[in-house]
Amino acid sequence: MPLVRVIAALLLLAGLVACSSHAPGTLLHQADSGRLTIGIRFDQPGLAEHTLDGRFTGFDVDVAEYVAGALGVPPSGITWRETTSSTRETDLTSGTVDLVVATYSITDARKEVISFAGPYFETGQDLLVRRSDNTITGPETLNGRRLCSVAGSTPAQEVKARFAQAVELVEYPRYPDCVTALLAGQVDAITTDGVILAGYVTQNPELLKVVGKPFSTERYGIGLRKNDPDGQRALNDAIQRMISSGSWLDSLRTNLGPSGYPLPVPPAVTER
Numbered sequence: 001m002p003l004v005r006v007i008a009a010l011l012l013l014a015g016l017v018a019c020s021s022h023a024p025g026t027l028l029h030q031a032d033s034g035r036l037t038i039g040i041r042f043d044q045p046g047l048a049e050h051t052l053d054g055r056f057t058g059f060d061v062d063v064a065e066y067v068a069g070a071l072g073v074p075p076s077g078i079t080w081r082e083t084t085s086s087t088r089e090t091d092l093t094s095g096t097v098d099l100v101v102a103t104y105s106i107t108d109a110r111k112e113v114i115s116f117a118g119p120y121f122e123t124g125q126d127l128l129v130r131r132s133d134n135t136i137t138g139p140e141t142l143n144g145r146r147l148c149s150v151a152g153s154t155p156a157q158e159v160k161a162r163f164a165q166a167v168e169l170v171e172y173p174r175y176p177d178c179v180t181a182l183l184a185g186q187v188d189a190i191t192t193d194g195v196i197l198a199g200y201v202t203q204n205p206e207l208l209k210v211v212g213k214p215f216s217t218e219r220y221g222i223g224l225r226k227n228d229p230d231g232q233r234a235l236n237d238a239i240q241r242m243i244s245s246g247s248w249l250d251s252l253r254t255n256l257g258p259s260g261y262p263l264p265v266p267p268a269v270t271e272r
C-alpha cells in the first residue's frame with residue numbers, strides 16, 4: 001500500500017478512536033466533530049453584539065470562543081444562534097444549541113432543567129433611568145412608576161416583592177425594546193444586571209444613567225445540557241484557564257472598558 005494511503009488510514013483510525021472516546025449526545029462528542037452551536041445575545045453592547053457588518057463582539061463572545069477552542073473547536077467551527085432571556089433553557093433541551101453563553105445567571109430553578117459551568121463573572125441587578133430623573137435612587141423609590149424588564153430574566157417581580165409593592169411592571173422580549181420605551185418616556189426605569197445596563201449607557205450617555213446600587217448577586221454560568229459531567233468539567237477547566245492566562249482580564253478591559261463599568265475580581269469556579 002502506498003505510504004500516503006497508510007498515513008490516511010491511520011489518521012482516519014485516529015479520528016474514529018478520538019470520536020468514540022466520548023459518548024454520543026455529550027458536549028465532548030459534539031466538539032470532536034469540530035463544530036459547536038452556541039446560543040448568544042445579539043443586542044448587549046460590550047457583552048455580545050451582532051455588528052452591522054456581521055461580526056460578533058463582546059465579553060460573552062470571547063468566553064464562548066475561548067471555551068470552544070479549549071474543546072478543540074476553532075472560531076470557524078462555531079455556529080452562533082441568537083438566544084433570549086426566555087428561550088435559553090429550551091434552546092438547550094431541544095438541542096437547538098450545544099452551549100449558552102448569554103449573561104445567564106446560575107439559579108436553582110434553572111438547574112432543575114439544565115446544568116451550568118462556572119461562574120465566569122459576577123454582577124448585580126441595578127436600575128437604568130433617564131439622566132434627567134433624580135427621583136429614582138433605588139428599587140424602593142419605584143412605587144407608582146413603570147418598570148421595564150425582559151420576560152424570562154431575573155424577575156422584576158423580585159423588585160415588586162422585596163422593594164416596591166406599587167410598582168407597575170412592563171415586560172418586553174428584548175432589552176433594546178425597554179431602552180426605546182425608557183427614552184420615549186413610556187417607562188421610568190429598566191431593571192437587569194448592572195453590566196448589561198452599562199452597555200446601553202455607552203450608547204446614550206447624555207440621556208441615560210445607571211442608579212448604581214446593585215440589589216442582587218448574579219453569577220454568570222455557561223449553560224449545557226444536564227447529566228454531562230465530563231462536558232461540565234472541561235468547561236470549568238477552560239474558564240479557569242481563561243482567568244489564569246490573563247485572557248479573561250484582557251477581554252473585560254477591551255469590551256467593558258468603554259462603559260467604565262468597574263471590573264470585578266474573577267469568581268471562584270464552583271459549579272459541579
Ligand code: GLU
Nearest residue numbers: 085103104105153154218
Ligand atoms: N442575568 C439575568 C438572567 O440570567 C438577567 C440578564 C438576562 O436577561 O440575560 O436572567
